[in-house]
Amino acid sequence: MRITVIPGDGIGREVMDAAMLILEKLNLPFEFVWMEAGDEALKKYGKALPDETLEECLKSDAVLFGAAGETAADVIVRLRFELETFANVRPAKSYRGVNCLYEGVDIVIVRENTECLYKGLEFEVAEGVTQGIRVITEKGSRRIAEFAFELARREGRKKVTALHKANVMKKTCGLFRDVCRKVAEGYPDIEFNDYYIDAACMYLVMDPKRFDVILTTNMFGDIVSDLAAGLVGGLGLAPSANIGEKHAIFEPVHGSAPDIAGKGIANPSAMILTACMMLRHFGYIDEANRVEKALEDVLAEGKTTPDLGGNLRTMEMAEEVARRLN
Ligand code: NAI
Ligand code: MG
Numbered sequence: 370m371r372i373t374v375i376p377g378d379g380i381g382r383e384v385m386d387a388a389m390l391i392l393e394k395l396n397l398p399f400e401f402v403w404m405e406a407g408d409e410a411l412k413k414y415g416k417a418l419p420d421e422t423l424e425e426c427l428k429s430d431a432v433l434f435g436a437a438g439e440t441a442a443d444v445i446v447r448l449r450f451e452l453e454t455f456a457n458v459r460p461a462k463s464y465r466g467v468n469c470l471y472e473g474v475d476i477v478i479v480r481e482n483t484e485c486l487y488k489g490l491e492f493e494v495a496e497g498v499t500q501g502i503r504v505i506t507e508k509g510s511r512r513i514a515e516f517a518f519e520l521a522r523r524e525g526r527k528k529v530t531a532l533h534k535a536n537v538m539k540k541t542c543g544l545f546r547d548v549c550r551k552v553a554e555g556y557p558d559i560e561f562n563d564y565y566i567d568a569a570c571m572y573l574v575m576d577p578k579r580f581d582v583i584l585t586t587n588m589f590g591d592i593v594s595d596l597a598a599g600l601v602g603g604l605g606l607a608p609s610a611n612i613g614e615k616h617a618i619f620e621p622v623h624g625s626a627p628d629i630a631g632k633g634i635a636n637p638s639a640m641i642l643t644a645c646m647m648l649r650h651f652g653y654i655d656e657a658n659r660v661e662k663a664l665e666d667v668l669a670e671g672k673t674t675p676d677l678g679g680n681l682r683t684m685e686m687a688e689e690v691a692r693r694l695n
Contacts, residue, residue: 379625426448433643
């Protein structure tokens with residue numbers, strides 16, 4: 370298995386070292402090819418996503434990505450489009466012993482990853498007048514809806530909730546909602562409902578347990594996944610996978626966190642859980658479970674970085690996890 374490793378910028382580099390410590394320890398047949406992208410790459414090569422990096426991503430079996438800074442749109446958003454990873458899977462789960470708003474939350478957000486306002490179709494049409502185009506297609510909506518229901522079945526989940534704003538964005542969200550409802554008919558074993566995105570945000574904050582699988586469009590998914598991360602302890606704990614027909618990109622939800630970058634205190638959990646998602650993708654279920662269990666124990670013992678109230682450094686926390694894999 371050939372894995373392109375892109376640490377990127379800021380804490381991306383720090384948490385990638387932490388995750389690699391764990392992956393190396395598992396001794397699996399992975400060949401890691403380290404490549405550059407992000408703000409630093411832009412300074413060095415004049416391109417945030419150098420051609421060699423993109424080529425390597427296209428020919429590898431998966432990409433493991435840390436974080437980009439201000440160039441995120443040109444790097445990770447572009448990579449998701451280029452590699453056609455249409456499904457962005459973002460679990461939000463509360464772990465034992467973590468001081469968070471809610472215990473027992475276990476939500477998976479399935480975000481459409483190739484359409485919507487994030488296509489970047491933005492124009493300045495006149496002095497002081499800008500315009501952005503929101504693209505939602507039937508094919509894209511069906512593909513992501515089917516993915517969400519299949520994920521629900523595979524993971525033994527009971528309910529899929531679609532989020533949209535079809536009362537205002539009648540065409541784009543209307544199409545998305547209608548396709549989701551249609552696809553739901555093919556999965557009578559899975560409960561389905563849909564909410565307007567604004568009300569859903571309130572429900573998420575006040576009563577997150579009414580959600581199981583969340584199915585939504587690109588920008589709403591981006592926003593709601595940070596919100597969901599906030600319910601269970603923050604971005605330091607939020608992993609994600611971008612899945613397509615041919616390619617997969619694994620990355621934590623967080624960015625380069627310039628406020629803490631370089632201090633060695635970033636929480637490596639999101640990146641380690643991201644590595645677990647990659648392991649499961651390749652069928653290394655036992656290995657992924659072992660790593661997640663080790664991390665859970667470390668979290669429960671309060672051996673954490675400062676964002677969760679502990680006093681460990683990034684690598685110290687990763688070493689605690691690695692030690693429990695013996
Ligand atoms: P961010 O996710 O980098 O940080 C938001 C807040 O969460 C900060 O207070 C940060 O310290 C904290 N945080 C994030 N990850 C953490 C971790 N592992 N441990 C402890 N605390 C953590 O988002 P922000 O501040 O909006 O953006 C910073 C830069 O990152 C920007 O340049 C943005 O463009 C980029 N970005 C890149 C993304 C990507 O590469 N996928 C995603 C989001 C933002
Ligand atoms: Mg985001």
